[in-house]
Amino acid sequence: MFYDPIWDKQHEECGVFGIFDVTLDIPRYTYWGLFALQHRGQESGGMALVDGENIKTFRGMGLISNVFAEGVPENTGHIGIGHVRYSTTGANNPQNIQPLAVYTSMGQVALAHNGNLTNTRRLREELDRSGTAFQTTMDSEIIVNLIARSRKATIEERMMESMLRIEGAYSLVFMTKDALYGGRDPHGFRPLCLGRMPSGGWVLASETCALDAVGATFVRDIQPGEFVKITKCGITSTRYAIMKKKQVCSFEYIYFARPDSIIDGQDVYQARLNMGAEMWRETKYDADLVISVPDSGTTAAIGYATASGIPFNHGLIKNRYMGRTFIKPDQKQRELAVRMKLNVVRSVVRGRRIVMVDDSIVRGTTSGIICNMLREAGAQAVYMCVSAPPVKYPCFYGIDTSVRKELIAARMDVEAIRRHIGVDKLHFISQAGLCRAMSHIPADDTCLACFNNHYPTAIPVTTEEGEKYALEGNE
Amino acid sequence: MFYDPIWDKQHEECGVFGIFDVTLDIPRYTYWGLFALQHRGQESGGMALVDGENIKTFRGMGLISNVFAEGVPENTGHIGIGHVRYSTTGANNPQNIQPLAVYTSMGQVALAHNGNLTNTRRLREELDRSGTAFQTTMDSEIIVNLIARSRKATIEERMMESMLRIEGAYSLVFMTKDALYGGRDPHGFRPLCLGRMPSGGWVLASETCALDAVGATFVRDIQPGEFVKITKCGITSTRYAIMKKKQVCSFEYIYFARPDSIIDGQDVYQARLNMGAEMWRETKYDADLVISVPDSGTTAAIGYATASGIPFNHGLIKNRYMGRTFIKPDQKQRELAVRMKLNVVRSVVRGRRIVMVDDSIVRGTTSGIICNMLREAGAQAVYMCVSAPPVKYPCFYGIDTSVRKELIAARMDVEAIRRHIGVDKLHFISQAGLCRAMSHIPADDTCLACFNNHYPTAIPVTTEEGEKYALEGNE
Amino acid sequence: MFYDPIWDKQHEECGVFGIFDVTLDIPRYTYWGLFALQHRGQESGGMALVDGENIKTFRGMGLISNVFAEGVPENTGHIGIGHVRYSTTGANNPQNIQPLAVYTSMGQVALAHNGNLTNTRRLREELDRSGTAFQTTMDSEIIVNLIARSRKATIEERMMESMLRIEGAYSLVFMTKDALYGGRDPHGFRPLCLGRMPSGGWVLASETCALDAVGATFVRDIQPGEFVKITKCGITSTRYAIMKKKQVCSFEYIYFARPDSIIDGQDVYQARLNMGAEMWRETKYDADLVISVPDSGTTAAIGYATASGIPFNHGLIKNRYMGRTFIKPDQKQRELAVRMKLNVVRSVVRGRRIVMVDDSIVRGTTSGIICNMLREAGAQAVYMCVSAPPVKYPCFYGIDTSVRKELIAARMDVEAIRRHIGVDKLHFISQAGLCRAMSHIPADDTCLACFNNHYPTAIPVTTEEGEKYALEGNE
């Protein structure tokens, strides 16, 4: 495990992948697909494959390359699904690794889930009462139990019925020994796209970068409220739910997704360039240099530089190797830990007035250390631009908000944050600017709840975080 | 994993252990208890412990010393249960490791199971139909689902109701975060005993050797059809089922149990000495020397020697280190594999007429190789005595009979087996002799089904093996 | 081990680090220093530390974070040296991991070495003849044996005498239980710098980025032919050899060193920007976009963009997670392997005439695949600029030239390479341009032997590669 506590970022919880192809080495392609989605979760991962008449799972802790350090399973069957997972520390539990495979009266079903349900507590209590023996704390186990208990005649009807019962954010891939299925919640919070292999098979993936990795051609995004079934006979699509107001997560574009992905028609790279340009329009800082906090802030920084005409350069170099810091918990060692990961290019920053672009601020401590490092290296002024608006409210749709108490923007206004970090100027992109940057997505189709407290679904007071949130005062 | 395919023995499937003590380091004592039961299962193992308000499981493949190679968990709570498991190759699956812990509407329950249910298929189909999503292929998962679905008011009533629904052999230990429970099937096929710690706590274990290992005093055996609950307030006992005809597994005394255990009032060591004496009475072989196939045949060999006055000596030395053989599957390499594990003491056997005592014969191939080794070393004659009657029928109560097709006694009579092995004389203990040897157990209270085809329960035709057996002709 | 065969780069062989400080936790700081030098070698690594009166080594295969996955050693003593290593496949041997520690008549000595000796064969034969029992195939073992056999009165005189006997490239750190030493060959092929801790201690490191990582201040570069000794009494410097013509390896600036390092007075980042600018001056390509092959080509690409006014953008995204490709050795799977690591941002490249900057071309196959990917994504034209001149001759000073037969520039002229890769135009920086880019280093002080065949030392015909090279015709 190489989770780096100094990296002051929110976390996506998952990435999913599924493939159906009668000609390919499915375990290998599933591995490549998951590898391309590794940025969506690094704590555990796995795949489910068909072995003869049975579905088998292969799962483990750590990066996909660790889980399959001894090699991928032998070529088995023509269907595979896979999952990469980030989980909060408390639930960092071997039993919670996905995909989850179960035996039901209709045969085996395996499932991989990206997102977060908002009616978990209610469903779990209901299932508890009717006698379910849960073995994990995963939302996915709720879904498979709903499928198992459904009275519908076919497995796909059972899947759809179950999706109608769950609420919140979910992009799902299922498999039986004969078919691959995909489904997306009626709001479409989390991405899910469809691709086609040159050999005729089909791929489902959280992001298009996974299609590119396996050589698939992008076909289209799975629509909110859509369910697809892929068998030897081809693909069929069902609208299992009335599509609600589309509510694509804006953080996918700000930070989570890979820049080479296109999600719901919006190119992520272009969106980030646009965010930089919007921030230029909103700030017009008089500066000598644009730099980024690598790597996620770089595209927006180039956007700022291009729009402003101020040159972009790498003022900070990131150590690309994963390492543990072995730090003692004091400020001096914490600074050493940041220095292990980032270093200033003195010749670039010395004597310059710098615009430093980052994609988000969670606690602000790392930003403060970086600002100090820039000043020590001779920076004349540091103006910080953040390509996300201030994050003030919890996310119930799949982003880890376990650190919410630590969210600096929930406790301080921008000026106070600026002083805390120690930069000369500080600007957060406006919500309007953010929406403009995502130019291919209507402003109304974006979920901005963590910025503006307008949740697209009922407030999930039945979840623990929801309760806490309600108690703390959800206006 | 160090399972040794040359070791021509049947396999017990499990050992269980439970402890409730408010003063002791529970993980450490659970480890010691499981270590003492390691002979009952070497393929996987684990423990469930209370951590704060939750039950956590710690499980893994291999010997208990491997599973906890990094150390036992920190002292957590005052209840622990544990399990060691042998499983047939096909089901050698990380997901099938016990104990199994689940969340139910009445809180968390963990379970460890020794034995084999005979109405598995029926229960599983019923649970499947009512919407259970099974994650494993273990009998234990059926039991926890019955508990979860029970409508009884208390968790112990649910446990007892579930035990009334299952049939076959089971010795069970359960735990919740507040209590330790134990139960034994109405026939009492598998052992389960109760001990008391000097510090006042209680222990449940498959064998008394585990009580000795943790310093507990033997209190009594759990009775067939009995259920006990242990809390801070002490122990309570309930007869949850009408005790049926007691049917203690005779193979526990012949081979499975440790010789220093006392099971259902019968000292195992003395039973084995008696088996040797009975075999002397049944054979009166004129010989110079009694030897054993180490280690399990040794006590019966000493019994034979003592009764006959023929001296006992170690004619075969066993390599006590675990090792892989890396053999190629031909007869020459197979012989080398046996030589890796066993060696003849030439000076002991040379020129002697030898009575060689073993506890059972499954396929007979290893016996044949050993007989050859003795002759090569100069033995004048080899008379083989086997302290189990010929095993002709499958066991449905917890012994691996997956090799039944290979059971030599199911295919050949004694004379044919003798020729196959190549010994000069061959004697299997009589069923009557075996029952006499278990002098503290009424002859009728012993399960001899694998010898005489008299099954104490309905024939479990709903299990796969039962079906096969029925088809092949169960008289 | 995550060496990626698709990555078409030459390899540096090592990085070294040493620290002397009586106040700090030496193992931790050594770890951080090595972590900062990880780019110089990823196959193995280790450290030597003082434990009481003894020097102990801690070494292993893989990244430093793997070697110390269980934690760094407890704080032991006030001296530490460390090493990271890349080695050619044939010598990928646990016994060859550094640092190497030996017992001599003057006590224990440990050594870490960056570089490559050119009189190895002669020295080894001489030592063989006089009765040395070599346990490894490392140059370092020759050095410690020269020290052990020296007749000089002090350990430092012995070190210096040994350095006078060896020829070629070496930057060395030594330690005894009382002192830290550093030495650099008379040509200064490989870098070595000196830093000071705020706490008063001293640091030796291959690059200044390691000083930054541990919070040390850069003092100066160790001079070619200089030997330093650091004890509790401070630092002393000796010129152990007449400084020969300085011959700094130009590839350190082109590719090996981290951009945030300053080597022999030349800022690496600025040198790379300059290389880009020089290439603009040499090409004046009429294009719409400058992109780089990430990550090592990026700085030169920004230099090209800045000089030319053509916008820079990320046209290729690199997957930052390490993974195995599990490829079968055919062209289709090879392409998939490149796709696993790199992906095109279609919206950036579509319809554009692109200048693609890379730092070097070894075999050219990956460049060809990337060019194809760009064209598939709609690039109108691809002009490739390479910030190293064509590599035609072997390096005897520490760069792996085991693939020399595969060096495309040794076999083809530029036009042929262009056709092979499939780009529309191809330019290699001129040697003069490269020298101009390293503006703080006199042109004569740079080793360009792999480009122009002018070796600063005698041709090392006694090494295997040298012999081969001589046979093949060294003009």
Add this chain to the structure above:
Amino acid sequence: MFYDPIWDKQHEECGVFGIFDVTLDIPRYTYWGLFALQHRGQESGGMALVDGENIKTFRGMGLISNVFAEGVPENTGHIGIGHVRYSTTGANNPQNIQPLAVYTSMGQVALAHNGNLTNTRRLREELDRSGTAFQTTMDSEIIVNLIARSRKATIEERMMESMLRIEGAYSLVFMTKDALYGGRDPHGFRPLCLGRMPSGGWVLASETCALDAVGATFVRDIQPGEFVKITKCGITSTRYAIMKKKQVCSFEYIYFARPDSIIDGQDVYQARLNMGAEMWRETKYDADLVISVPDSGTTAAIGYATASGIPFNHGLIKNRYMGRTFIKPDQKQRELAVRMKLNVVRSVVRGRRIVMVDDSIVRGTTSGIICNMLREAGAQAVYMCVSAPPVKYPCFYGIDTSVRKELIAARMDVEAIRRHIGVDKLHFISQAGLCRAMSHIPADDTCLACFNNHYPTAIPVTTEEGEKYALEGNE
């Protein structure tokens, strides 16, 4: 590592094995041979094999089955040597694992060594002075350096010259890429025997049990002062040294060797039976039962029982699985640790006057705990017989005497030891009785130095232990 600190035994330091056969799978046979010698050392092990033109070593910590957990190397060449090692805690160091392979001016040589040299310090100082850079603290490294520095014309002359320079106990196997060699010191302290494969090849091994394990026929013991060379042309023997007074280690027969081995013409099993008979003659204890401390005391116990007519039975059962005790260092937990490993068969010992036979007493603490366990189980009297005389003096010939300060017999007389252990009577076999028991070895040919202080070689005052011993007063 499963070294069990509660097991109160002295330790042999090594076992060696070598094979030359042009037809067999050498790695596999070497593995089997080492597995048969595992009792001689469990802390590390390895083998050296010929791979093409080179010798390669494969070594690791733990049991041979751990070292080769991933499989043995592919079949490579027709020569292999191997080693198993026990080492004292201080030197439990990966670099000290054998075999040791080096490059010399005469090519590669590998070596495995059983024994202990007595002129180590002098040789090491001499080699240090002449410039050897030692990388380990092993005696073996001295030997290979002597070989490397020898001026003799052939490698075998160099080996023999080196053996003439070293003093003390050594049984050695060497290999080059063309030949296998074996040598034994002029006193013959440690065993070494020669066997022949049915396929025509040759085997060298510490004990005959390893010949049996690989299917070899015993040819003869290597004589003290003999050196053999085995090549494709067959075997040649040289008497490289004048055979001194033969001094076979008596502890090989008491405890170290496997009972199925024959060493220097003396059957180990018969020697142990004889020790039991001698003890009966020396004690004539009036008792009801003879038991042993398993496993090493069992043969002598059977000897005692046979001679006396008192019945033998297993009063103590040993847990055969390896496990860690996780004990806290107090007496109560220490007792629990012994209980983990040993258990009393109450029905056997209750009410009996017991003769308990063990092979040696080092500290006496475990014996005391066992005695308590027997009394708790109802033993009426415990008479202890020990088949080794009291160990009072250090061994310089290969037995770990690092615990000498803890040797109870060096500090107390027999009556005091008896009271310390708490037995009713205590008898150590007499030296004369021990010599009589080894009936095939002339009494004068046995090394009894640890009992009687008559060292067959000069007192090794140059070793650390020797110095301590000299200071403490060697009469």
